Amino acid sequence: MKNFQGKGQRPTAPCKRCGAVALLCRSHAINDAFFKGIFRENSGKAHHLAIGAEKPVTTSESGWDYLLCEACEAHLNNNLDRWGHRWFKDAQDKIARDGWRGKFEIDPTRMARYVASVMWRASVSKAGAYEGFITNPTLRGQLKAVMDDQESPLEDFSVAINLLYDSEGQFSASALRRIILSPISWIKRGGQIDRFVISMTVEGFLVVASYPKFPWRNRLSSGFLNAQKSYIFMRPSDIRKTAPFPDLLEDVMRQLAG
Numbered sequence: 270m271k272n273f274q275g276k277g278q279r280p281t282a283p284c285k286r287c288g289a290v291a292l293l294c295r296s297h298a299i300n301d302a303f304f305k306g307i308f309r310e311n312s313g314k315a316h317h318l319a320i321g322a323e324k325p326v327t328t329s330e331s332g333w334d335y336l337l338c339e340a341c342e343a344h345l346n347n348n349l350d351r352w353g354h355r356w357f358k359d360a361q362d363k364i365a366r367d368g369w370r371g372k373f374e375i376d377p378t379r380m381a382r383y384v385a386s387v388m389w390r391a392s393v394s395k396a397g398a399y400e401g402f403i404t405n406p407t408l409r410g411q412l413k414a415v416m417d418d419q420e421s422p423l424e425d426f427s428v429a430i431n432l433l434y435d436s437e438g439q440f441s442a443s444a445l446r447r448i449i450l451s452p453i454s455w456i457k458r459g460g461q462i463d464r465f466v467i468s469m470t471v472e473g474f475l476v477v478a479s480y481p482k483f484p485w486r487n488r489l490s491s492g493f494l495n496a497q498k499s500y501i502f503m504r505p506s507d508i509r510k511t512a513p514f515p516d517l518l519e520d521v522m523r524q525l526a527g
């Protein structure tokens with residue numbers, strides 16, 4: 270996998286978020302803490318699925334690029350990344366402790382902003398794990414707007430979160446947590462409007478975002494964030510039947526075997 274982790278010095282250039290010319294940080298799209306946890310449990314390897322240009326790779330690198338000034342980096346790390354990471358870990362801990370219940374407390378506004386912030390960073394990152402997956406400038410602009418909208422990020426953006434499982438039992442819950450699907454986008458045609466759909470995985474959960482948001486009829490189904498509600502109902506989502514996984518599993522299985 271191509272990676273951007275060269276040697277060299279941190280460049281002084283416009284921050285991708287605020288535009289100020291500053292010494293840029295090594296910014297991760299997917300919080301490095303996810304990778305560190307996985308590396309500890311899996312002797313330094315995560316199954317990082319980079320779709321499109323390359324096949325899935327087993328990697329010990331999380332992928333970063335010089336994106337943000339120090340203030341923006343700290344803002345996203347402190348206000349969104351740490352919180353988001355904690356939410357997904359807590360949800361997994363709750364499932365391990367209590368079994369599957371489906372209902373989870375959540376701050377829907379903050380979760381929408383967290384999801385958009387990961388997807389936006391992936392969209393502007395040149396790290397090999399993310400390059401080329403979200404290229405549309407309208408979508409990039411929308412992700413940035415959602416990330417920075419403290420009041421109503423779900424106004425025209427929908428997010429659904431569901432737990433991944435394997436109906437064939439080859440991937441255990443902990444194996445699924447080690448599979449990281451980089452944010453990828455496609456255009457879903459149909460109905461009166463085309464919409465962008467972006468999928469990624471976090472800690473064994475599938476996160477699917479859409480802009481413009483899915484119509485209300487869709488949003489009544491499981492896993493959708495509702496700006497008016499402080500909880501979501503999630504459901505198990507079969508990795509064998511959920512795009513884009515069926516196409517990728519063969520490669521992943523081969524790597525797990527090797």
Ligand SMILES: [Zn+2]
Nearest residue numbers: 284287338341
């Ligand atoms: Zn900045």
